[in-house]
Amino acid sequence: MAKFKFFIALALALGLSGCGYNRIQTTDEQTKSSWAEVLNQYQRRADLVPNLVNTVKGAAAYEQGTLVAVTNARAKATAINATPELVNDPQAFAKFEAAQGELSSALSKLLVVVEKYPDLKANTGYRDLQAQLEGTENRIAVARNRYISSVQEYNVTVRSFPGNLTAKMFGYAVKANFSVSDEKAIATPPVVSFDATGAKTDSPK
Numbered sequence: 001m002a003k004f005k006f007f008i009a010l011a012l013a014l015g016l017s018g019c020g021y022n023r024i025q026t027t028d029e030q031t032k033s034s035w036a037e038v039l040n041q042y043q044r045r046a047d048l049v050p051n052l053v054n055t056v057k058g059a060a061a062y063e064q065g066t067l068v069a070v071t072n073a074r075a076k077a078t079a080i081n082a083t084p085e086l087v088n089d090p091q092a093f094a095k096f097e098a099a100q101g102e103l104s105s106a107l108s109k110l111l112v113v114v115e116k117y118p119d120l121k122a123n124t125g126y127r128d129l130q131a132q133l134e135g136t137e138n139r140i141a142v143a144r145n146r147y148i149s150s151v152q153e154y155n156v157t158v159r160s161f162p163g164n165l166t167a168k169m170f171g172y173a174v175k176a177n178f179s180v181s182d183e184k185a186i187a188t189p190p191v192v193s194f195d196a197t198g199a200k201t202d203s204p205k
Contacts, residue, residue: 045137045140048133049074049103060113060116063113073099158172
């Protein structure tokens, strides 16, 4: 009897393996891990924003509109409850991506504005915060790219035969993914320089 149960268990294990179940489990865990790292880096950026805003506020009193925009964008981004299940809801995922993109845009504009304040650019505290922010943006880009790759692998698995049948049986659906192809470009703040005439020119870094 014990041998019979063993052979049944072995047959079930081999059947699940052959139908792609184990592969689905592996790729699903990879997407969860990648998503957690994306959230970790976005939270790191959000934690830097208040100190950055306060530092700029003290030296650039005329830029309240830009500072308010950054503060509001941060509030909107952090208000979204980014649970692991969010990646299974395309609409919720799109809102999350849009909110983070809005914060990226607001921070980019803030860095451009700061170029008008040489004293602020020379401030050690500001330079440290700017370096941390730029480093975090780079880590965000790396984390997003890893997530994109892991979701692509997972989605192919649950869409391909025989994995698609197994995925349907166990309730594994396609996961949402970031829509922007050039992650590095959107994560890199613009560089502001002055030409020979003194006119300001903006260009990607």
